[in-house]
Amino acid sequence: MTVSNDGKWIDKKISRRDMLKLTGMGVAGVAIGASGLGGVMKVMGYDVFEPVADSTTAVNKVDFYGKHQSGIITPVQTNIYFASLDVLFTSKKELQELFKQWTPLVVRLMNGELMVDLTKNTRVPTGDTGEADGLDASNLSITIGVGPSLFDKLGIQHLKPEELKDLPHFPKDQLQKEFTGGDLCIQACADDPQVAFHAVRNLVRAASGKVEIKWSQAGFNSFPAGGGSPRNLFAFKDGTVNPSSTDEKDLNKVVWVDKGWLKGGSYLVARKIQMHLETWDRTSLKDQEATFGRYRDSGAPFGKKKEFDDFDVEAKDSNGEYIMPDTSHVHLARKSGARILRRSYSYASGVMTNTGTHDAGLLFISFQKDPAQFTTVQNSLGRMDKMNEYITHRGSAVFACLPGVSKGSYIGEALFNAL
Amino acid sequence: MTVSNDGKWIDKKISRRDMLKLTGMGVAGVAIGASGLGGVMKVMGYDVFEPVADSTTAVNKVDFYGKHQSGIITPVQTNIYFASLDVLFTSKKELQELFKQWTPLVVRLMNGELMVDLTKNTRVPTGDTGEADGLDASNLSITIGVGPSLFDKLGIQHLKPEELKDLPHFPKDQLQKEFTGGDLCIQACADDPQVAFHAVRNLVRAASGKVEIKWSQAGFNSFPAGGGSPRNLFAFKDGTVNPSSTDEKDLNKVVWVDKGWLKGGSYLVARKIQMHLETWDRTSLKDQEATFGRYRDSGAPFGKKKEFDDFDVEAKDSNGEYIMPDTSHVHLARKSGARILRRSYSYASGVMTNTGTHDAGLLFISFQKDPAQFTTVQNSLGRMDKMNEYITHRGSAVFACLPGVSKGSYIGEALFNAL
Numbered sequence: 001m002t003v004s005n006d007g008k009w010i011d012k013k014i015s016r017r018d019m020l021k022l023t024g025m026g027v028a029g030v031a032i033g034a035s036g037l038g039g040v041m042k043v044m045g046y047d048v049f050e051p052v053a054d055s056t057t058a059v060n061k062v063d064f065y066g067k068h069q070s071g072i073i074t075p076v077q078t079n080i081y082f083a084s085l086d087v088l089f090t091s092k093k094e095l096q097e098l099f100k101q102w103t104p105l106v107v108r109l110m111n112g113e114l115m116v117d118l119t120k121n122t123r124v125p126t127g128d129t130g131e132a133d134g135l136d137a138s139n140l141s142i143t144i145g146v147g148p149s150l151f152d153k154l155g156i157q158h159l160k161p162e163e164l165k166d167l168p169h170f171p172k173d174q175l176q177k178e179f180t181g182g183d184l185c186i187q188a189c190a191d192d193p194q195v196a197f198h199a200v201r202n203l204v205r206a207a208s209g210k211v212e213i214k215w216s217q218a219g220f221n222s223f224p225a226g227g228g229s230p231r232n233l234f235a236f237k238d239g240t241v242n243p244s245s246t247d248e249k250d251l252n253k254v255v256w257v258d259k260g261w262l263k264g265g266s267y268l269v270a271r272k273i274q275m276h277l278e279t280w281d282r283t284s285l286k287d288q289e290a291t292f293g294r295y296r297d298s299g300a301p302f303g304k305k306k307e308f309d310d311f312d313v314e315a316k317d318s319n320g321e322y323i324m325p326d327t328s329h330v331h332l333a334r335k336s337g338a339r340i341l342r343r344s345y346s347y348a349s350g351v352m353t354n355t356g357t358h359d360a361g362l363l364f365i366s367f368q369k370d371p372a373q374f375t376t377v378q379n380s381l382g383r384m385d386k387m388n389e390y391i392t393h394r395g396s397a398v399f400a401c402l403p404g405v406s407k408g409s410y411i412g413e414a415l416f417n418a419l
Numbered sequence: 420m421t422v423s424n425d426g427k428w429i430d431k432k433i434s435r436r437d438m439l440k441l442t443g444m445g446v447a448g449v450a451i452g453a454s455g456l457g458g459v460m461k462v463m464g465y466d467v468f469e470p471v472a473d474s475t476t477a478v479n480k481v482d483f484y485g486k487h488q489s490g491i492i493t494p495v496q497t498n499i500y501f502a503s504l505d506v507l508f509t510s511k512k513e514l515q516e517l518f519k520q521w522t523p524l525v526v527r528l529m530n531g532e533l534m535v536d537l538t539k540n541t542r543v544p545t546g547d548t549g550e551a552d553g554l555d556a557s558n559l560s561i562t563i564g565v566g567p568s569l570f571d572k573l574g575i576q577h578l579k580p581e582e583l584k585d586l587p588h589f590p591k592d593q594l595q596k597e598f599t600g601g602d603l604c605i606q607a608c609a610d611d612p613q614v615a616f617h618a619v620r621n622l623v624r625a626a627s628g629k630v631e632i633k634w635s636q637a638g639f640n641s642f643p644a645g646g647g648s649p650r651n652l653f654a655f656k657d658g659t660v661n662p663s664s665t666d667e668k669d670l671n672k673v674v675w676v677d678k679g680w681l682k683g684g685s686y687l688v689a690r691k692i693q694m695h696l697e698t699w700d701r702t703s704l705k706d707q708e709a710t711f712g713r714y715r716d717s718g719a720p721f722g723k724k725k726e727f728d729d730f731d732v733e734a735k736d737s738n739g740e741y742i743m744p745d746t747s748h749v750h751l752a753r754k755s756g757a758r759i760l761r762r763s764y765s766y767a768s769g770v771m772t773n774t775g776t777h778d779a780g781l782l783f784i785s786f787q788k789d790p791a792q793f794t795t796v797q798n799s800l801g802r803m804d805k806m807n808e809y810i811t812h813r814g815s816a817v818f819a820c821l822p823g824v825s826k827g828s829y830i831g832e833a834l835f836n837a838l
Contacts, residue, residue: 059644081767122703122704122705122708123703123704123705124703125700125701125702125703125704126700126703126704126707126715129654129696129700130650130654130715131641131650131651131652131653131654132641133643133650133654133715133716134643134644134645134647134650135641135643135644136644178772192641193639193641193767194639194641194650194652194765195641197652197767197779201696201700201777205697205700212775213770213775213777214770214775215769215770216769216770217769218767218768218769220612220613222550222551222554222611222612222613222614224552224553224554225478225553225554225555226553228553230613231549231550231552231553231613232550233550233613233616234550235548235549235550235552277548277620278624281544281545281548281620281624282544283544284541284542284543284544284545285541285542285544285545286541286542288545289541296545296549296552297552346613348500348612348616348637349637349768349769350634350635350636350637350768351632351633351634351635353597356631356632356633358620358632360616
C-alpha cells in the first residue's frame with residue numbers, strides 16, 4: 001500500500017518507477033500514513049518517513065511484518081545476495097539505531113519502492129542507488145542475523161544465546177578467512193539478481209561508517225518448469241527433505257527458536273562449499289548416485305520412485321545390503337537423526353586462477369532452531385561421506401536470525417528489550 | 420524438431436527431460452533423420468548422431484543455423500556465462516575436429532536437449548552434466564570466436580584477418596593477466612544462469628584435453644517490466660544507441676564482416692570493467708548525469724525527453740555551452756564517429772579482499788565489423804571521459820566470431836575451406 005501526495009491510499013498496482021513519481025514531493029513533508037514508530041529520519045541526507053507498511057498493491061511482494069522474518073520459510077527465490085558484515089561501532093545503542101534505521105528501508109525495499117525520494121536536490125548523493133528502478137518487488141525477502149562476534153564486540157555477552165557460537169572444525173574443512181564469520185548478515189533473496197544486490201548495497205550504504213562488508217556471495221537456483229526441487233551443479237536435486245512451510249508444528253520442532261529474546265527467530269548456518277565439477281564429471285552416474293543415495297533423474301531415494309517418497313534408511317535388500325549405501329550423503333545425513341531447513345544457492349564465479357578449474361559450488365544455507373542440528377548432521381557426514389571426494393568447505397558462518405517484526409516495532413527490538 | 424524411437428517426427432512441445440526419455444534408445448542405433456554431415460561420433464564415450472536440426476517445438480528457442488551466429492543480434496537475454504579458452508593443441512586439423520565435434524552439441528544445447536543420451540550404461544561418466552535437465556532452452560545463444568593468439572599457435576598466421584590483433588593499451592587500463600586474452604571464446608547467453616553455465620561447462624568438458632578455460636565471467640541484466648534498456652550498476656541505461664537488429668543495412672555497416680573467410684561474422688570485444696560503486700554512490704545525481712550525458716530516470720540524452728530520442732552532440736545552449744558536456748561519456752563516444760553494437764552484462768562477484776569494496780561492474784561486450792571501431796570510441800573517451808574516475812578496466816580480449824552455420828556445414832567451415 002502506498003500514499004499519494006495528498007495522503008490518499010493508492011490502490012492500483014504500481015512499480016518502483018511509479019512510486020518514484022508518486023513520492024516525488026515526499027521530501028516537502030508528506031507523512032506516510034501507517035501507524036508505527038512515527039516521525040521522520042535522515043538517511044543519506046534525505047528524509048525517510050517511518051514506518052512504512054507492507055504494500056497491498058505491489059507486484060510479486062513478500063510481506064515484511066509478521067511473527068518471523070522473511071527469507072526462511074518464504075518460497076525459495078531464483079537469486080540470493082548474501083552479505084556478512086562487520087560492525088565498526090562498539091555500543092549496543094548504535095546497533096539499536098542501525099536496526100531502527102534499517103527497518104523502514106527494508107520495508108520499502110520489500111515493497112519494491114525506492115529507498116527514499118529521489119526527485120529533489122540533485123546536488124547531493126542520491127538516496128537510492130537506483131539500479132532497481134523500474135523493477136518490481138521480485139519477491140525480495142531480507143533476513144537479518146547477528147553473529148557470535150557481535151556480542152563480544154558490543155560487550156553484551158550476557159545476551160548471547162548459548163547456542164550461538166562458532167561452528168566446530170569439521171573433518172576436511174579448508175576454511176578461508178575471507179569467507180568466514182561476521183558480526184551481522186543480510187540475506188537478500190529475490191527473483192531478480194539486481195533486486196537482491198540492490199537491497200544489500202543500499203542497506204550497507206545507508207549504514208556507511210557503521211558497517212562494512214566482510215564477505216559476500218551471489219547465487220542462483222533454476223527451477224524446472226515441471227516442478228520439483230532445483231538441481232545443484234552436481235545435477236542432483238537439493239533440499240528435498242525440508243519440512244513443509246505450512247506445517248507449523250514441524251517448523252516449531254525444526255526451525256523456530258522458542259525461548260528467550262530470540263523466540264520466533266532461527267539460526268542460519270552458511271557454508272561456502274566449492275564443488276569440484278571436473279572430478280565429479282569424471283565419475284560414473286552409478287557412483288554419483290551412490291554418493292548421494294538418490295537417483296539423479298527423478299531425485300528419488302534409492303529403492304523409491306519419486307523425489308518426495310519417504311524411505312527407511314535402514315532398509316536392506318535380499319542380500320542384507322543397505323538399499324541406500326551407508327556411505328551416501330543422504331544415508332548419513334538422515335541417520336544423524338537431526339533435521340534442518342536447507343535453503344541453498346549455486347554459484348559459478350569464474351575459474352580458480354591456480355588450476356583453471358571451475359570456481360563453482362553451493363552457498364549452502366540452512367535454518368534450524370539450534371546450530372547443533374547442523375553440527376550433528378555434519379559430524380555424521382564426517383569422514384565417511386562419499387561426497388567429501390568432490391567438495392571442499394571454503395567458508396562458514398553462523399548467525400542468530402532475529403524474530404519477525406510487528407507493526408510499530410523494529411528489527412531486533414526483543415534483543416534491546418532484554419538489555 | 421525431434422525424432423521418436425521409430426523415426427517419426429514428434430510435434431508437441433517438449434522439455435529437455437522429455438527429450439531424455441525420447442532419445443533413451445538412441446544409443447542402440449536410431450539415427451536422427453535430419454540431413455547434413457551424417458554419421459555418428461563419439462563424445463565422452465557416447466554416440467552422438469549428427470547433425471541435429473533446430474527444434475521447431477522447443478520452448479524459448481533461438482535458432483542455431485543461419486547466416487550469422489546467434490548471440491550477436493539475438494535479443495539480449497538475462498544471463499551470460501562468458502569463457503575465454505586456451506587450446507592445448509597446435510594443428511589446424513585438431514581445431515577443425517573440435518569445431519566439428521562442437522557443432523551438433525551446440526545445436527542440441529540450443530534446442531534445450533541433453534547433450535547426449537544418458538539412460539544407458541551408468542558405469543561411465545555421464546555424457547551430459549545434467550544440471551539443465553528439466554529446464555527449457557531458455558533462449559540460449561552460443562557464440563564462438565577465435566582470438567589472435569590462436570593463429571600464431573596453430574601456425575596459420577596467413578589466415579589471420581589483419582583486423583584481428585590485441586587491442587592497444589588505453590589510458591587508465593589496469594589489465595590483469597587472469598582476465599585478458601584467449602585463443603577461443605564461448606559466449607553463452609540465456610534467460611537462465613544455469614542453462615548458460617551448463618552450456619559452457621559441457622562444451623569445455625566435451626573438449627577435455629583440447630582446451631582449458633583461461634578466464635570466465637558470469638553476468639546478468641534485469642529488464643524493466645515497462646520496457647526500455649536494462650540499467651547497469653551505476654543505474655544508467657546501457658546500450659541505448661545500438662543499431663536496430665532488424666535494420667540489415669545498418670548492421671552491415673556496423674556489425675557484420677563483409678570480406679574474406681570471416682564474411683558474415685563479427686568481432687567481439689570483451690572488457691571486464693570494475694565499477695567503483697562506493698565512489699559513484701558518493702557523487703551527486705547532477706554529477707552522475709553529467710558523467711553520462713544522460714538523465715538517470717528516463718535515460719534520455721541531455722536536452723531530450725526520452726531514452727531513444729536522437730541528439731546533436733554539438734548542440735549548444737543560449738550561453739554557448741554544450742548541452743551535452745564535452746567530457747561526458749556519451750558525448751565523447753558519439754563524437755568519435757564510430758559505432759558499435761553493445762551487448763553487456765553486469766556482474767557482482769563479492770568484495771575486493773584488500774578493500775572490502777564491491778567487486779562489481781560490467782562485462783562490457785561489443786560487436787563490430789572491425790575492432791578499430793571499438794578502439795576509436797575508446798580512444799575518444801581517452802583521458803577526457805569523466806567516467807574514468809569511477810571505473811577501472813581489469814580485463815580485455817578480442818575475438819573474431821565465426822560466420823553462421825548452414826545446415827550440413829559446421830562451425831568455422833569457411834576458415835578451413837580457406838586453408
